[in-house]
Amino acid sequence: MSHSPSLPDRPRLNLDPELTGEERVAALAEHLEDVTAVHDELAARLDEARENREELAEEAEQLQEENEALKTSSLYVATIEELTDDGAIVRQHGNNQEVLTDVASALREEIDNGDRVAVNDSFSVQRTLSAETDARAQAMEVEERPTVTYADIGGIDDQVREVREAVEMPLIDPERFDTVGIEPPTGVLLHGPPGTGKTMLAKAVANETDATFIKMAGSELVRKFIGEGARLVRDLFELASEHEPAVIFIDEIDAVAAKRTDSKTSGDAEVQRTMMQLLSEMDGFEERGDVSIIAATNRYDMLDRAILRPGRFDRLIEVPKPDIEGREQIFAIHTRGMNLADDVDFEALAEMAEEFSGAEIESLTTEAGMFAIRDERTEVRMADFEEAFEKVTEDESPGTPIAFN
Numbered sequence: 001m002s003h004s005p006s007l008p009d010r011p012r013l014n015l016d017p018e019l020t021g022e023e024r025v026a027a028l029a030e031h032l033e034d035v036t037a038v039h040d041e042l043a044a045r046l047d048e049a050r051e052n053r054e055e056l057a058e059e060a061e062q063l064q065e066e067n068e069a070l071k072t073s074s075l076y077v078a079t080i081e082e083l084t085d086d087g088a089i090v091r092q093h094g095n096n097q098e099v100l101t102d103v104a105s106a107l108r109e110e111i112d113n114g115d116r117v118a119v120n121d122s123f124s125v126q127r128t129l130s131a132e133t134d135a136r137a138q139a140m141e142v143e144e145r146p147t148v149t150y151a152d153i154g155g156i157d158d159q160v161r162e163v164r165e166a167v168e169m170p171l172i173d174p175e176r177f178d179t180v181g182i183e184p185p186t187g188v189l190l191h192g193p194p195g196t197g198k199t200m201l202a203k204a205v206a207n208e209t210d211a212t213f214i215k216m217a218g219s220e221l222v223r224k225f226i227g228e229g230a231r232l233v234r235d236l237f238e239l240a241s242e243h244e245p246a247v248i249f250i251d252e253i254d255a256v257a258a259k260r261t262d263s264k265t266s267g268d269a270e271v272q273r274t275m276m277q278l279l280s281e282m283d284g285f286e287e288r289g290d291v292s293i294i295a296a297t298n299r300y301d302m303l304d305r306a307i308l309r310p311g312r313f314d315r316l317i318e319v320p321k322p323d324i325e326g327r328e329q330i331f332a333i334h335t336r337g338m339n340l341a342d343d344v345d346f347e348a349l350a351e352m353a354e355e356f357s358g359a360e361i362e363s364l365t366t367e368a369g370m371f372a373i374r375d376e377r378t379e380v381r382m383a384d385f386e387e388a389f390e391k392v393t394e395d396e397s398p399g400t401p402i403a404f405n
């Protein structure tokens with residue numbers, strides 16, 4: 001920062017005792033003029049300084065924000081291999097690179113060999129990470145026994161039957177497969193547009209077989225738990241075998257099992273490793289007992305065919321958007337608990353909601369209920385559904401599926 005020029009000298013008044021009265025007045029007047037001039041200049045400088053100060057404060061605030069953003073931008077997960085006098089040797093997850101790096105003295109106290117830490121682009125340790133079990137708990141959603149039943153799923157009866165055959169039957173009646181002389185499927189892959197009931201299907205299977213439902217989202221492995229994908233996949237299968245019988249549900253499997261050519265990200269190698277771990281878990285699956293694996297994707301076209309080989313996800317079930325009868329059933333399911341007026345016509349609703357997925361139909365029914373509440377009615381009428389339909393399709397061209405969630 002440059003220094004401001006020095007302040008003007010303070011005018012001095014030297015009154016010669018010899019001066020006449022008139023001369024004294026003139027000298028004082030002159031002095032007053034000097035003082036006023038200096039005052040004006042100082043006032044101007046003060047204004048300038050104030051302005052400067054405001055500008056600097058603004059700049060400081062901006063820098064602070066940038067600094068925060070830098071601090072919160074992506075960090076990499078690493079493990080402290082060894083604390084030495086020269087700093088810490090950390091090994092970055094994912095690429096196994098070892099680096100010698102600095103640790104701020106404030107953090108040093110908290111860190112021990114073997115701890116997991118977050119490092120920035122230049123490997124400097126930013127903070128310690130919670131224990132491994134936390135990542136595991138965060139990455140996996142465990143439901144002891146989901147409450148969803150097959151009766152809650154509408155319009156995909158064939159898919160329900162296929163899932164039951166592929167998942168339930170090997171558990172309940174394994175001899176049937178032996179007698180016929182075929183291997184039961186290892187994993188089931190549900191594919192189809194978003195919101196069509198894939199997760200519900202997996203939960204209903206868990207409910208029906210009294211199994212624990214363990215869900216992991218492929219996209220989170222890639223975005224949130226960078227560097228830990230492979231380990232978390234291993235943990236996922238371990239957790240399932242601790243909770244037998246269990247249903248493992250891997251949502252958005254395309255995130256970890258996309259065709260190699262498709263991936264442009266730098267996390268490519270890491271994603272590959274996660275997929276390899278998944279494949280090896282599935283290949284070693286036979287000894288695993290009562291654990292079923294179901295995966296789901298909206299991007300079947302993107303999948304690496306390696307995961308579809310026999311002994312892996314060898315049972316493919318397409319879960320499409322419901323047809324008109326399916327939509328009618330789904331409207332009936334989602335209005336079961338609603339106080340409906342007599343004029344509500346499911347057939348007409350199903351016709352109106354062309355191209356809607358199950359999830360979209362669910363949102364539409366909730367929206368219709370909101371219109372009744374706004375109108376201070378306890379009964380939901382056909383007109384509420386019509387208004388709800390207009391609302392949810394407002395910004396969409398006709399026939400385009402609406403993105404909910």
Ligand SMILES: Nc1ncnc2c1ncn2[C@@H]1O[C@H](COP(=O)(O)OP(=O)(O)OP(=O)(O)O)[C@@H](O)[C@H]1O
Nearest residue numbers: 152153154194195196197198199200330358359362
């Ligand atoms: N076939 C259906 N019958 C009844 N409700 C459905 C159906 N499909 C979807 N829903 C409703 O939509 C919600 C979301 O569905 P679900 O999570 O099972 O979809 P998904 O196919 O797994 O979607 P995504 O691909 O977005 O994960 C469900 O909780 C349910 O209320």
